[in-house]
Amino acid sequence: MAKGRHSLTAGSVALIAGLLVPLLVRNPYYIELGVQIEFYMVLAIGLNMVVGYCGLLDLGYAAFFAIGAYTTGILMTHLHFSFWFCIPFCILGAALAGVIIGGPTLRLRSDYLAVVTLGFGEIVQLLATNLKITGGATGIFGIHPLRLGAHAFSMTDYYYMMIILVVLGVVGAYSLRYSRVGRAWHYIREDEDAAMAMGVNTALFKLYAYITGAMWGSMVGAVYAVSMTAIAPESFSYSQSVLILIAVILGGLGSIPGVLVGAVLVVVLPELLRGVALFRLLVFGLLMVVFMILRPQGMWPENIRGVFKPLVGKTAGKKPGNGSALSLGGGGE
Amino acid sequence: MHFLWQILINGLFVGSFYALVALGYSMVYGIIRLINFAHGDLYMMGAFIGFTVLSLLFGKGGGTALGLVLAFVLAMIVVGVLGAGVERIAYKPLRKAPILSLLISALGMSLILENGVLATPGWGSQFLVYPFTSSPAGFSVFGASITYMQVLIFAASLVLMASLQIFVQKSIFGKAMRAIALDKDAAQLMGINISQIITLTFLLGSILAGAAGVMAGLYYKEIDFMMGFDIGLKAFTAAVLGGIGNIPGAVVGGFVLGVLEAVGSAYLGSQWENIFTFGVLILLLVFKPTGILGEKIGGRM
Numbered sequence: 001m002a003k004g005r006h007s008l009t010a011g012s013v014a015l016i017a018g019l020l021v022p023l024l025v026r027n028p029y030y031i032e033l034g035v036q037i038e039f040y041m042v043l044a045i046g047l048n049m050v051v052g053y054c055g056l057l058d059l060g061y062a063a064f065f066a067i068g069a070y071t072t073g074i075l076m077t078h079l080h081f082s083f084w085f086c087i088p089f090c091i092l093g094a095a096l097a098g099v100i101i102g103g104p105t106l107r108l109r110s111d112y113l114a115v116v117t118l119g120f121g122e123i124v125q126l127l128a129t130n131l132k133i134t135g136g137a138t139g140i141f142g143i144h145p146l147r148l149g150a151h152a153f154s155m156t157d158y159y160y161m162m163i164i165l166v167v168l169g170v171v172g173a174y175s176l177r178y179s180r181v182g183r184a185w186h187y188i189r190e191d192e193d194a195a196m197a198m199g200v201n202t203a204l205f206k207l208y209a210y211i212t213g214a215m216w217g218s219m220v221g222a223v224y225a226v227s228m229t230a231i232a233p234e235s236f237s238y239s240q241s242v243l244i245l246i247a248v249i250l251g252g253l254g255s256i257p258g259v260l261v262g263a264v265l266v267v268v269l270p271e272l273l274r275g276v277a278l279f280r281l282l283v284f285g286l287l288m289v290v291f292m293i294l295r296p297q298g299m300w301p302e303n304i305r306g307v308f309k310p311l312v313g314k315t316a317g318k319k320p321g322n323g324s325a326l327s328l329g330g331g332g333e
Numbered sequence: 334m335h336f337l338w339q340i341l342i343n344g345l346f347v348g349s350f351y352a353l354v355a356l357g358y359s360m361v362y363g364i365i366r367l368i369n370f371a372h373g374d375l376y377m378m379g380a381f382i383g384f385t386v387l388s389l390l391f392g393k394g395g396g397t398a399l400g401l402v403l404a405f406v407l408a409m410i411v412v413g414v415l416g417a418g419v420e421r422i423a424y425k426p427l428r429k430a431p432i433l434s435l436l437i438s439a440l441g442m443s444l445i446l447e448n449g450v451l452a453t454p455g456w457g458s459q460f461l462v463y464p465f466t467s468s469p470a471g472f473s474v475f476g477a478s479i480t481y482m483q484v485l486i487f488a489a490s491l492v493l494m495a496s497l498q499i500f501v502q503k504s505i506f507g508k509a510m511r512a513i514a515l516d517k518d519a520a521q522l523m524g525i526n527i528s529q530i531i532t533l534t535f536l537l538g539s540i541l542a543g544a545a546g547v548m549a550g551l552y553y554k555e556i557d558f559m560m561g562f563d564i565g566l567k568a569f570t571a572a573v574l575g576g577i578g579n580i581p582g583a584v585v586g587g588f589v590l591g592v593l594e595a596v597g598s599a600y601l602g603s604q605w606e607n608i609f610t611f612g613v614l615i616l617l618l619v620f621k622p623t624g625i626l627g628e629k630i631g632g633r634m
Contacts, residue, residue: 057436104619111368112618114436115569119611122566130604238562242444249437282448288441292434293426 007257011170014260018163022156031155033267038162039224040263044247045169045256046216051245052254052302053182054209055189056106057114060121061244064094064214066128066236068221073140073231074133083146083226087219094218098211106206110192113210121241128233139232143225158227165223166260169216173256176212185209189254239281246284250291252298261300339477340595346483346552348591349490353545354568355575355583356497357416357538363514363578364534366432367424370439373565374446375416375539379546380556381456382408387464396465401551404465405489409543416539417532419446425528443561450558460557463550486548493541494584500537501580510534514578563607567594570614576624585625 021034043065050058068090075081075089097120105116128134135141146153146161153161176182184205187195196202225231243266251262270280291298354376361369386404387396423438450456471480501507509530512520521527549564550556567590575586590610597609617624 051433055431055433057433059440101615104615108618108622109366111366111432111436112622114370115368115566116614116618119566119570119607119614123608123611126604126607242440245440253433278452279448281444282452285441285444285448288444289423289438292430292438292441293423296430296434 010257015163015167018166019160022159028155031159033271035155035159035162035227037264037267038159038166039220040244040247040266041166041260042162042169042220043217043244044251044259044263045166045173046213046220047244048248048254048256048259049173049176049185049216050209050213051248052252052259053177053189054185054206056110056206056209058117058210058213058241059114059238059245060117060119060124060241061213061217062236062238062240063117063121063124064097064217065221065224065240066124066233067094067097067214068218069225069231069236070128070134070140070221071218072222072225073143076143076226077140078133083144083222087222090218090222091215094214095211098214099207102207102210106210107203110206118238121236121238125233125236125238128236134233137233139230140225141230143229143231145229146226153227155227158223161223161227165220170256170260177256181205181208242281243284246288250284250287250298252300252302253296254302255298255300258298258300258302262298265299336599337596338475340599341592342474342477342479344592344595345588346487346591347595348571348588349487350545350549350552350564350587351568351571351591352584352587353490353493353541353548354564355571355587356494356580357542358569359572359575359577359579359583360510360534360538362572364510365424365428365531367435367439368569369535369538370436370565371419371423371442371446372416372538372542373561373563373568374443375412375419375561376542376546376549376564376568377450377556377558377561378415378446379408379412379543380550380560381450381461381546381558382411382543383547383550384461384463384556385455391464396467401465405544405547408547409540412543412546413536413540416542417536419539420532420535425531443565447558447561456558458558460555463554463556465551467551482551486552489544490548493544497537497541498580506530506533566607567610570610570617572624573614573617573622574624576626579624579626582624582626589625 018034022031025031043061046064047058047061050056050061071090071093072083072086075086076083101116101120102113105113128139129137146157148157177186184195184200185208187198187200188202188205192202224235247262247266248259249262250265251260252258266284269283273280273283354372357372357375358369361367361372383404386407387400390396390400390403419442423442424435427435427438451458467480467482469480471478471483473479501510509520509525510533512523512525513527513530517527545564546556549560568587571586571590572583573586574590575582575584577583590613593613594606594610598606601609
């Protein structure tokens, strides 16, 4: 397992660099940028379980992010719940919504899920904009920040808190990937018919993937609400869902290091292209088409059967990849 | 009662746009099993091209029948070619790739079209008022008022749908399309040029979407770069409602959805219109995923 060790080394180096950032960089702008990157990282890790691991296209992931954020916002401002007590409710709400949306849809061809989730994302945003309890277009504000004794959390504290969440996500996603459930997802992604023939209950496992992503997304939403202290419907729009998806796709479907890099790209590229902000999604759209045609496995492909060469050190005696990462959704050839 | 009658009539008008757009979805899905996410945006392109043609001809308002015809024809040609181009650039290289890659490419194309319009000077992000003033004159049928403009739009959409149906049923190309939809490999063995027919399918679907875009501009009198997003969702619902892959089904689905939605939003409030449509889609997928006239879609084909 030399390869695993190399990934671990690369991951640890990145983690230590991440931990040092607030000590070396004093500019609050960069800390906020860092927090933003971390949010996209954890969301991309969650969406990757649905799109990358199981091959289901989810175009409304921001809806679950919204469910978590609004559940937390409402419970904390109206009912004065403590933050930690909100989380089970967020997860429950997301799981429920996931079953309602995914249950009927995932029995059908997987591409139906794309349109249904697109609609679901739209509906959640519409509900948030039109309902009284969600504060309409202005949203919810005055959510109390987290406290540790007398100390209210600052942006830097949230930065560290998010690092913990990223690490949790990475560890969780890796363990899921090689668990029984993760292997079933992988079979479904590669060839749904064959998976079914081998006795995998495809509808059920697809639902697991969708709901796992949903619950994770809502938990991230809860943290988002408490760290921003104010939430509004536009943070949960279609373009938000698309941006998270872009992080997963450009980074590398199914690849944890890939989606982390993708998340950095999604935040940093628009910052670099400040002058041409209008072209941001245009550039991402172009990249999506170009990547699908020329490099569907993404910038940092998933490491299966030795496709991936680690950044640090040599590959230790693995067979050369036979392009397995090229087949994303189901037996292509 | 008059109120409901008027709502039904309005629902039928809107339904005719849904039907035209749903046809494109349904044809493409029938032939290569792809949900073309860029299709709604082609409709939007139609509206913008119509806008530019009418602005160049008439400035801010007014207008003649001939100018209107010109706007329709140009929008249909440009959008048709654009749709076929989208297929050639973004979908054709991926014909052997997994469906997920195709869907992602389609999504990318949709982003390119939307944001391309957003970044185009003169189009941009604001709502644009359609530069065509139609006379409010009309007549009433059992108390429901209908303008001549609406009749014209409705008639034009019926003509387009009928021509498509005749083309698909009677022409040799239509026969080839149906053959590919049934069995792609067998069709290829029979000497049908698959690539050509697939591009033709995109061309036809996009022509209809372009026409629907101009009609929507005339009917709603206002357009914006995200108008294709909503109609994409609705037309897909209409296509599923009628039975995806089925041409008469798409038309029936469009009209049924238009009427359902008009009634729904009249009683629930128009801000709930999309939620209503989406509810229809979910219920449909639970209880009758094959739609009204559709083939079997459970599982993979």
